[in-house]
Amino acid sequence: MTQEQKAETAREAFYARIDPQHMTPLWSVMSGLITPKPRSRAEAHIWHYGDVRPALMEAGELITAKEAERRVLILENPGLRGHSKITTSLYAGLQLVLPGEVAPCHRHSQSALRFVLEGSGAHTAVGGERTHMQPGDFVITPNWAWHDHGNETGAPMVWLDGLDIPLVQFLDASFAEMLGADEQPVSRPAGDAMARYGDGLLPVDFQSTSRTSPVFNYPYARSREALETMRRTDEWDACHGLKMRYVNPVDGDYAMPTMATFIQLLPKGFQTRGYRSSDATVFVCVEGSGSTTIGEVSFAWGKNDIFVAPSWHHLAHQASEDAVLFSYSDRVVQEKLGLWREDRGNN
């Protein structure tokens, strides 16, 4: 036996001796723990709406929204199967509410965002107010807020749910309860929150008790119009086209404490410069079509397609027609912790 082999045998024996004491040597695992750059198990992936919609409608025949509590098909990252994650920290699912159905009132520690894909006029209720949702609307359910969904229209309603489930799970901070009634009492007229907090005004003595925006529906019509007005100045960002973040009007921070949300316009023919950032991002194509290269793979996308880019993967978009992308990530959390990084490919 060589010197090195003897040393290794002695070490292995030592590891075995300390194992019952629930100890392990750092030097055996250090390179996997403290990596020179993010090393995610998450993979780039796309869900084409036309391919997944039939399965969602089939789920509509198998179980009611009430029976399921929430009738949702989870979008699982191929590298994270079995964990209900689309990225390491975030969750995504497609929720279906059929005509006449109610998803019963509950609340939980997890924050939720809804991004409406299909149908028009079904509602979600938060804080005693019902908001009627249109395609492209970004709707917020703050953490620990009672919420129920209902569809009094004649057509199925489908939206993308984005939740911070994996993040809350990681922290072992999940609480949840049912209200015990299908729907919360309606105590405010539709549009009340928007009028009170979303019109460049705030009640004079307003003191926020929440870290989430009090505006709980950011209608697509308004966001789209803003993008259309701004495009006239022709100031396109090389990496993002024209990209805006949704904000909490109370403090100018992101609209939600755990998920950063964005909307961006890429004009026909635009090609973004390669970009990467430490926040894995979920994208939804709201309008138009194009393609995105993420690391080694490339996806063509169209309306309602959903794709995910893992942390620190090179990202470049090409728009084949005027395109609008909604996106969400944990950037808000990373920024709060001083962890967020980007590489705009210009150095």
Ligand code: GTQ
């Ligand atoms: O609508 O409240 O996709 O509680 C997962 C958990 C949606 C919801 C989800 C939820 C909801």
